[in-house]
Amino acid sequence: MTSVINYLPAKLTNSTLLYATGLTLLTLPPVTYLVSGLYTSRKRHSKLFSKHIADESTSEGKHVVRNMQKDYDLIIVGAGVIGSALAGVIAEKDPSRRICVIERDLSQPDRIIGELLQPGGLAMLDKLNLQHCSEGIDASVVKGYGVFLKGEQLNMHYPENETGDRPTGRGMHYGRFVTKLRENMKQYPQVHVVQGSVKKLLEKDGVTYGATYKDADTQEIKTVTASLTVVANGAGSGFTKAVSGTKPLSRSTFVGLRLNGGNAVLPYPNHGNVFMMHPGPVIAYPTSSQDVRVLIDFPNGTMPPMPQMATYLRDKIAPQFPDDIIRNAFLDAVNEGDIRSVPNREMPAERSRKPGVLLLGDALTTRHPLTGSGMTAGLTDVYHITNALQGADYEDYESIQRRLDVWWKNRNSSMATINILANALYAVFTPAATPDPYVGLLQDAVFSYFKTGGVCVSGPVGLLGGLIKNPYILASHYFAVAFFTVREACRPLPTPWSFYASYRAIKCAVGIVFPLMAEERILRPLIPTGFFNRDEMRYGTKALNKLSRSS
Known part of the structure; x- marks a missing residue:
């Protein structure tokens, strides 16, 4: 519980938040699964991930190859x-x-x-x-993120390090x-x-x-x-x-264009600009002094055929940009015709x-x-x-395996944080890829959490920037967002609907993150790998079968 409170702003660390966040972390997840019937002992969906391949070598084979x-x-x-x-x-x-x-x-x-x-x-x-x-x-300095959602926008910088400097990335x-x-x-x-x-x-x-x-x-x-x-x-x-x-399983496709004009066409120069659009998020960031990369995400089943892509981008995506400068640069890039796509894999x-x-x-x-x-x-x-x-x-194969065990142990925390964050954020920010009507509450709560400022910004952006590599800090922020969902749903006064909406939002949140934690072997005694099938939990069996066929 202390680890949760350490990463929340001081004005929120009162007895109510202590109780509510503790209840969220310790009680609601298992209750959610027991009630919904999703707490299963089935293994992963066989179409998605095959079984682990063990060492099937022989002593004779090792001897022959070694010599x-x-x-x-x-x-x-x-x-x-x-x-x-x-x-x-x-x-x-x-x-x-x-x-x-x-x-x-x-x-x-x-x-x-x-x-x-x-x-x-x-x-x-x-x-x-x-x-x-x-x-x-000619790499471009990247200082943080600009996020756009439902007419609102937020500028978030990478957090300061121990010396008071702000680290930067590169496009x-x-x-x-x-x-x-x-x-x-x-x-x-x-x-x-x-x-x-x-x-x-x-x-x-x-x-x-x-x-x-x-x-x-x-x-x-x-x-x-x-x-x-x-x-x-x-x-x-x-x-x-x-x-x-x-x-790997492909859950969506990026369609990419390169815009002329560099940072001058971005609402937030020298930042990754993230636009919450339909059907998926759109990302724009500088890749040189003259260029900006734009990536449009299409969840499986939402992408138009490539021969019709230019028309779709012009008619459906361009109007969703918040200002004329980037919109016009985007339209110019569409008209130039260099439109390419790549599957996004997990x-x-x-x-x-x-x-x-x-x-x-x-x-x-x-x-x-x-x-x-x-x-x-x-x-x-x-x-x-x-x-x-x-x-x-x-x-010396036995010695190499022992060394690789050390590598695996050292990499686990960093990789788990990166993978869980990327896949969980995508699920929350892309309602079309997570067909749960209550994921929108989570999306609004994330934005409200960011607007709170303090460590509600520095923590998540530090995680995004690869500066914080602790999956438990990630979990703390994630479930603090879940608390924000409950708080927002119960405003101005709690009602039966708000309690039901809170339950559904928590169920959606846990259904997204617990299977990801299981895959990355985080909290293994509490979240065993074989107990959570994230694909059936997130999509439902019918939607999963359709998703598997489309990939």
Whole structure:
């Protein structure tokens, strides 16, 4: 209870709030489930997440692979942000490592997501000695968020650090950033970079020892072997399910445009601007001194066909912008016609114990990109995994697993906070993706909570920025918002309807966050992983089946 009150403003810490928040946290969630019949012991929906794959290797297989002559110590599949950063950091820390990086396309990539680096990610880049890679690419400083909901707007800055300074993030062109990271790893002579498509991972009795790939220049199928293979080729990786038994689920699609004019067209310059629109939120943030990225979220089942997209954006989305400056820039971008889309995926991490192979980045876990936290999550993993593996014998599989256990423990708090926050915020901010009529009460309560100021802003924005990495602080703020929902519903006087609305709003809130906490293994004795099926709870069985078919 003390942890909850520590992150609420002083003017709210009275006996009423103590009692109400304690009641919300300790009583209403289990009561909600017992009454609604959603407190189940069923496992996850089989169409969404497969079972965990354990170590099925044999002692003979490990012995044979260990005695093979290998081409490299390490193979990295994918040279995006995570793969390139990993290669550069390991090469710097241990010059004796022979590293092979295999990338499908080494030309400068051009993506519509992965262009916002939160302050926590920028700090992690500094810890990895890679901050120079974010410089010289015309990146734009990002100071916080501007939020727009139902005619109201709110400006929120990243919170001050211990020295009184306000950390900042960076909006950047993804391709320019990746190119700098690739240039950094290529400076090390022990790093061999090849362009090709990896076709399969090589295994012997359950032990991975390399990969085959199709060389982009010769079109030949080639084999390369190594003591350890790291798969870091993104959320669409074809190897994720084989290694960890999981697969991502697409719940929505981002449609992206690039606006001319830079910060001058944004209502809040040098901020991420979030517009609560229909059917989903719209995000706009600067990616250079001249450009602004706009992403329009379409929950599954709401997106028009791409040939009709320009008309839809012009007629339905543009009128919802709050001022003419960004609206006109948006219409100009629509008329230019460079409209692209990308599916938004969610996937909790599963710890694979298959020897010789490791997943990293979005190939391991991904969350809705609404919060722009993907690079922060990936770079945090790079930091922890390079520390865990430093000086290791990659062919001592038992020692490697013990080191990976340390990595998994160190990463858990940060990753759980990032994933829960992103997926929970998306559910609250997108009523079309969460067909519960009372989610609107939660959305209004979030905005009211932000307007309270103090730690009601600094806490959530610190979480968004990757500066606060404690999932229990996240839970404290989340259920404080639930209390705000009850307070708003009972104004000016409590009525039978307000009590019912409060119950439904709490039920919706718990139905969103408890399964996410279960997936991330938070409070495991109280929220066991197999007891909460978030998909049936959030959507209902019929809606879930439709969602699974559409993805």
